Amino acid sequence: MSERTFVMVKPDGVQRGLIGEIISRFETRGLKLAGAKFMQIDEDLAHEHYGEHEDKPFFDDLVEFITAGPVMAMVWEGQDATRQVRRMMGETDPADSAPGTIRGDFGLDLGRNVIHGSDHEDEGANEREIALFFDEDELVDYDRIDAEWLYE
Ligand code: DAT
Ligand code: MG
Numbered sequence: 001m002s003e004r005t006f007v008m009v010k011p012d013g014v015q016r017g018l019i020g021e022i023i024s025r026f027e028t029r030g031l032k033l034a035g036a037k038f039m040q041i042d043e044d045l046a047h048e049h050y051g052e053h054e055d056k057p058f059f060d061d062l063v064e065f066i067t068a069g070p071v072m073a074m075v076w077e078g079q080d081a082t083r084q085v086r087r088m089m090g091e092t093d094p095a096d097s098a099p100g101t102i103r104g105d106f107g108l109d110l111g112r113n114v115i116h117g118s119d120h121e122d123e124g125a126n127e128r129e130i131a132l133f134f135d136e137d138e139l140v141d142y143d144r145i146d147a148e149w150l151y152e
Contacts, residue, residue, distance in 0.1 A: 012112045014070050039070060046062075082126045
């Protein structure tokens, strides 16, 4: 079933010049870009976005990291998009991520893992995160010209 998911190139990915490479992977996979915003996350948004981790010992470092520089926030759409993006990202820790995944190809350290994607095991996380970063009118509805060659 086609769905939208929230994806973000984190400040380390932006600073390391990986935006294009990461977008390219999702594009060539066949996912459709529905929205994009190059932005700076402030403290409040960081707390809301990572609210589930508020009680974790790494929370302060996580907030500091995600607000340390601009991010590329995006919405990608397609069949099973949330789970497929997570599979392309790899594991939370780049050190455990298989080569060929984004974190496995571009990261080494848990605290610098390049990319965020909505958790497919957390029901509705994709919709919640999209709403946190995007207004409805910032998302675009259109067809990719290759859609009939991507889907049976
Ligand atoms: P993911 O980003 O794969 O969804 P998560 O939601 O469990 O992982 O955690 C959010 C971020 O917090 C993760 O990208 C990196 C950081 N993080 C997670 N577990 C950590 C830990 N044990 N120590 C330090 N940072 C951690
Ligand atoms: Mg998560």
